[in-house]
Amino acid sequence: MAETGLIAIGASIAFAASALASAIAEKAIGTAAIGAMAEKEQLFGKGLILTVIPETIVIFGLVVAILIIGLAG
Amino acid sequence: MIRTEKMSHVVMIAPKTAKKDIISKLYELGVYHIDPYKKSDWQQGTKQTEQQDVDRGRPLQEGEQLASAIVKLRALLTTLDIQRDHNEQELNSIKIDNATIKKEHKISRGDFSELIKKLDQMYTKVLNLLEDKKEKREQIREAGEKIKLITIVKHLHLTKDLLRESQYLEHYIGSLEEGEACKRELAGISSRIACMITKSDEPGRDLAVVYFEKKSNKQQEIAEVLNKHGFNEIDLKQILDETGKGKPQHIDQFIHTLHNKMSTLTRQLHQTQMELNTIKREHSRFLLKFEELLEKETAKAEVPLQFGETQRSMIMSGWIPTQKMERVKHDLNAITDHKIHIQDQEDGKNAPIKFTNPAIVKPYEFFLHLYELPNYKELDPTWLMFITFPLFFGIMLGDVGYGLVTLTLFSILRLKMPQFKALLNIMIFSSLITILFGVGFGEYFGFEHVSVETGEVWCEKIGLCLPVHEVEMRGAGGGAEIERIADFPRLLNRAHGYVDVGGMRLLSVLVMAFLIGVVHLNLALFIGFINIWKNHSLAHALLEKASWMIIQLGAVLLVLGYGKIPLLGYGIYPLTGYIVLTAGIIMLYKGEGVQGLVELPAIFSNMLSYMRLGAVGLASVGLAVVVNEKLTLPYLEKGGWFVVLGIFVLVVGHVINIVLGVIGPFLHSLRLHYVEFFSKFYKGGGVLYSPFGQKQRE
Numbered sequence: 156m157a158e159t160g161l162i163a164i165g166a167s168i169a170f171a172a173s174a175l176a177s178a179i180a181e182k183a184i185g186t187a188a189i190g191a192m193a194e195k196e197q198l199f200g201k202g203l204i205l206t207v208i209p210e211t212i213v214i215f216g217l218v219v220a221i222l223i224i225g226l227a228g
Numbered sequence: 229m230i231r232t233e234k235m236s237h238v239v240m241i242a243p244k245t246a247k248k249d250i251i252s253k254l255y256e257l258g259v260y261h262i263d264p265y266k267k268s269d270w271q272q273g274t275k276q277t278e279q280q281d282v283d284r285g286r287p288l289q290e291g292e293q294l295a296s297a298i299v300k301l302r303a304l305l306t307t308l309d310i311q312r313d314h315n316e317q318e319l320n321s322i323k324i325d326n327a328t329i330k331k332e333h334k335i336s337r338g339d340f341s342e343l344i345k346k347l348d349q350m351y352t353k354v355l356n357l358l359e360d361k362k363e364k365r366e367q368i369r370e371a372g373e374k375i376k377l378i379t380i381v382k383h384l385h386l387t388k389d390l391l392r393e394s395q396y397l398e399h400y401i402g403s404l405e406e407g408e409a410c411k412r413e414l415a416g417i418s419s420r421i422a423c424m425i426t427k428s429d430e431p432g433r434d435l436a437v438v439y440f441e442k443k444s445n446k447q448q449e450i451a452e453v454l455n456k457h458g459f460n461e462i463d464l465k466q467i468l469d470e471t472g473k474g475k476p477q478h479i480d481q482f483i484h485t486l487h488n489k490m491s492t493l494t495r496q497l498h499q500t501q502m503e504l505n506t507i508k509r510e511h512s513r514f515l516l517k518f519e520e521l522l523e524k525e526t527a528k529a530e531v532p533l534q535f536g537e538t539q540r541s542m543i544m545s546g547w548i549p550t551q552k553m554e555r556v557k558h559d560l561n562a563i564t565d566h567k568i569h570i571q572d573q574e575d576g577k578n579a580p581i582k583f584t585n586p587a588i589v590k591p592y593e594f595f596l597h598l599y600e601l602p603n604y605k606e607l608d609p610t611w612l613m614f615i616t617f618p619l620f621f622g623i624m625l626g627d628v629g630y631g632l633v634t635l636t637l638f639s640i641l642r643l644k645m646p647q648f649k650a651l652l653n654i655m656i657f658s659s660l661i662t663i664l665f666g667v668g669f670g671e672y673f674g675f676e677h678v679s680v681e682t683g684e685v686w687c688e689k690i691g692l693c694l695p696v697h698e699v700e701m702r703g704a705g706g707g708a709e710i711e712r713i714a715d716f717p718r719l720l721n722r723a724h725g726y727v728d729v730g731g732m733r734l735l736s737v738l739v740m741a742f743l744i745g746v747v748h749l750n751l752a753l754f755i756g757f758i759n760i761w762k763n764h765s766l767a768h769a770l771l772e773k774a775s776w777m778i779i780q781l782g783a784v785l786l787v788l789g790y791g792k793i794p795l796l797g798y799g800i801y802p803l804t805g806y807i808v809l810t811a812g813i814i815m816l817y818k819g820e821g822v823q824g825l826v827e828l829p830a831i832f833s834n835m836l837s838y839m840r841l842g843a844v845g846l847a848s849v850g851l852a853v854v855v856n857e858k859l860t861l862p863y864l865e866k867g868g869w870f871v872v873l874g875i876f877v878l879v880v881g882h883v884i885n886i887v888l889g890v891i892g893p894f895l896h897s898l899r900l901h902y903v904e905f906f907s908k909f910y911k912g913g914g915v916l917y918s919p920f921g922q923k924q925r926e
Contacts, residue, residue: 200599200902207899211833214840217847218738225733 166220173216180209232608233582233917234550234574235261240560241543242568248288249563251528255921257556261547261580262920265536285532285542290340294529297344298522300351305515307354308508340525343518354507357500364497371490375483376429377467382479383426384437388468398447400438401464404457407434413453414438418446531920547579547917548572579604582917589614591650599902600912605763607755609910616748616905617654617897622661623741624844624893626722627852629673630886631663655890670718673882674852683714722842723849737842745838746780748905749831753777756909771819773909775812776831782809783832834904840896848889855881 188202238260242250254260265284304310384401391399404410407425414423422439436459440450471482536543548556553572560568581604583593592613602608625631638659642652670676678686680696687693694714725736757773786805788795816824855878863874 203895204599204899204902207895208903210840210896210899211837214837214843217843218836218839221735221738221843221846222732225735 162223162226166223169223170213170216170220173219174213176216177209177212180212181206184209230607230611231584232602232604232914233584235547235579235582235604235917236550236553236572236574237545237579238548238553238556238570238572239543239545240568240570241541242564243541244537246564246567247532247542250560250568251288251531253559253563255524255528257552257559258919258921259548259552259556260544260920261917262531262534263545263547264534265543265545282536282538282543285535285537287532288529291526291529293344294340294522294526297340297347298519298526301347301515301519301522304347304351304354305519307358308504308512308515310508310512310515340522347518350507350511354504357504357507361497361500361504364493364500368490368493368497371486371493374467374470375486375490377462377464378471378479378483378486379429380435380462381464381468381471382483383428383435384424386437386464386468391465391468394442396442397439398442399440400436400450400454400459400461402436402454402459402461403428403430403433404436404454404459405433406457407436410434410436410453410457414450417449417453418444420444421446421450527921546920549582549917550574577604578915580917581608581914583608583610585610591653592617594650594654595898595901599906600910601914601916603911603914606759606911606914607909609755609906612751612755612905613901617901618658618661620841620897620900621658621893622665623744623841624896625658625662625848625889626665626669626845627671627674627848627889628663628666629671630848630889631659631666633886634662634890635659655894658894668719669722670716671722671849671852672716674849674856674885675716676718676721676723676853677713677715680712680714686714722845723853735842735846737845738839739842741839741841741843742835744841745835745904748838748900749834749908750777750780752905752908759909759911768819771815772824773819775815775819775824776908778812778815779809779828779831780812782806782812785809837904838900840900844892844896848885848892851885851888852882855885 185206188198188206191198192202240250267282267284380401386401391401411423411425414421418440420441424437426435428435436454438450438454440446471478532542536545557570557572560570581601583590585593585608589611592610595613595617596602596608596610622631625634635656638652638655642649642656645652666672677697678694683694683696694716696712697715698710698712720736720740722735722737726733727736727739728734729739753773753776757769760772761769782805784805785795785800785808786802787793789800789802789805792799794800813825813828816828820827859881860874860878863870863877
């Protein structure tokens with residue numbers, strides 16, 4: 156019982172922390188990308204790529220969270 | 229379609245006497261992509277003594293005239309407010325080509341003096357009319373002002389005598405707020421102030437005439453009171469001069485004359501406007517067509533700026549698709565009577581690229597325009613994106629209901645917004661794949677199953693019999709209970725399908741995504757291998773690209789060795805794995821240097837990154853399940869008004885999920901291509917083939 160709760164908390168920390176991390180990273184990159192795009196519109200593609208690179212962090216977080224939930228099973 | 233169109237580098241030298249003919253022919257052919265002249269290009273390798281001065285070409289002589297005509301023409305289009313795009317459809321439907329307009333206006337080839345004269349006349353006329361319009365407006369405004377002032381005089385019963393400079397009296401005339409209150413306040417200052425208040429035409433303001441003694445020391449206080457009421461002084465002297473002595477009959481006469489003048493002016497203004505409208509109506513088609521014609525001619529007149537010229541000849545450098553080469557040679561020789569030297573060379577480093585994709589793949593070029601165009605030496609990856617982009621999108625969204633919604637939505641948008649046709653075609657195709665995967669995953673608006681009762685009803689009523697399963701439902705308390713449900717048929721259960729990997733219980737959709745990543749990345753390495761092999765050598769390709777594959781093989785062998793898993797019946801020593809892995813790493817170091825070693829872990833994190841194909845989908849399923857089972861169903865079971873609330877939650881929840889479900893998979897699918905896939909083989913940096921004459925015609 157109590158263990159299930161701890162597992163759930165563990166999973167949510169894994170996900171939330173990685174989501175925050177990628178949000179902070181994307182914020183900085185996104186700002187710069189928009190700035191660059193304002194000067195040269197063709198940079199959209201490159202800006203998009205750079206902005207979504209930290210997205211991987213949250214995917215890993217999600218995968219880890221799912222693995223942790225698997226412990227409960 | 230794997231390769232972009234084959235190009236020939238073409239250098240042509242011709243006498244300047246044939247300049248005009250050659251330019252016209254090139255424009256008509258519309259296949260010559262011009263490399264702008266650079267002085268340095270022509271001076272390399274020539275001996276200083278032999279070197280003849282090659283200079284930038286000069287525009288055709290009519291260029292200046294055409295340029296000034298086009299400026300006037302555009303000014304006319306703006307002042308007459310002729311909408312270009314508005315008329316575009318109409319113009320296209322009329323289908324008059326330049327030949328017709330030339331015939332209509334009887335102009336011979338290349339001679340626009342008649343048309344330009346006509347344009348000049350029209351320009352002068354319009355300018356005069358506009359000037360006239362402006363003047364009339366000013367006069368009307370002045371008359372209006374005068375009427376306003378004279379009305380004040382009339383209201384206040386003022387005469388010229390009353391406003392004369394006097395030795396003893398000072399006066400203020402103007403408008404202010406709350407006249408009566410002001411009058412009382414002034415009376416409070418001194419009894420020797422005369423104040424007269426009348427209503428004015430302006431709402432909320434009164435007219436006031438204030439008289440006081442010049443020698444009085446109250447001047448300051450009076451000014452303060454007047455300022456408090458927002459006093460605006462009005463100068464009436466000039467208007468009284470104009471009306472004669474300002475007697476009532478004079479004033480009425482004056483107002484009458486002014487009104488007459490105003491109506492005459494208004495009539496004239498209207499007439500001027502009508503004239504302008506007539507010009508617009510009658511000539512807008514001509515103007516728009518003429519603009520097109522002039523643009524074309526200016527382009528021709530200015531193109532020599534991109535050529536090189538010596539005293540007597542001109543030199544052009546550029547690209548033509550190899551298959552059109554013969555035709556171009558033939559045509560140019562014909563019009564110059566073989567006085568042109570054409571030197572062509574197949575392939576080159578900096579050739580512009582022209583896509584050769586079939587219509588169904590063409591929309592996906594959009595993604596390359598968004599990123600960077602491939603260079604001439606590379607394979608064109610558009611056709612790969614055509615296969616994998618919708619596939620990835622479908623795997624991530626993977627729901628029949630959502631697929632149908634997005635399909636409908638994008639089909640409607642495609643009708644409404646033809647300018648985004650390419651992107652919407654991609655989305656429509658992606659929606660179809662989504663439906664396909666939805667069937668495979670057995671998901672319908674996030675529902676994976678219905679209750680046994682509903683299943684029985686469906687079986688009786690519409691003959692749709694769903695198989696009944698028993699599943700373990702884990703409640704909030706953690707205890708498991710067995711429940712019977714009517715399950716939708718499926719190939720893979722996204723939310724609850726597990727597979728056993730080396731003793732770990734993993735969601736099968738994540739494992740599947742990882743495997744797709746392995747295949748996709750190795751495909752990318754393979755394309756990179758071919759690119760390098762073609763452009764450099766097999767050895768380079770082996771060291772730079774095959775080394776990555778060998779490293780992967782080494783890693784797999786290591787896992788098999790340590791896990792004691794036999795391969796094809798043979799046991800594997802971990803040492804074998806180490807040997808292969810080391811060999812791969814050495815090759816990589818030889819191929820890409822230290823940079824390659826630094827990037828070594830990236831290949832595995834890239835593969836893991838493909839797990840998003842499963843993870844994004846799981847998030848979308850999770851949200852849908854929460855909306856359906858945790859929010860909506862409890863409300864529906866309560867009955868009454870809760871049903872309305874339940875349906876509201878259901879609709880809002882799914883709308884949000886669909887919006888996220890389009891944005892998320894779109895970006896993630898794009899990102900997997902741009903970041904993980906392209907980084908293995910794509911160099912980019914190509915220039916789009918844009919031949920002289922093409923743009924104007926399309």
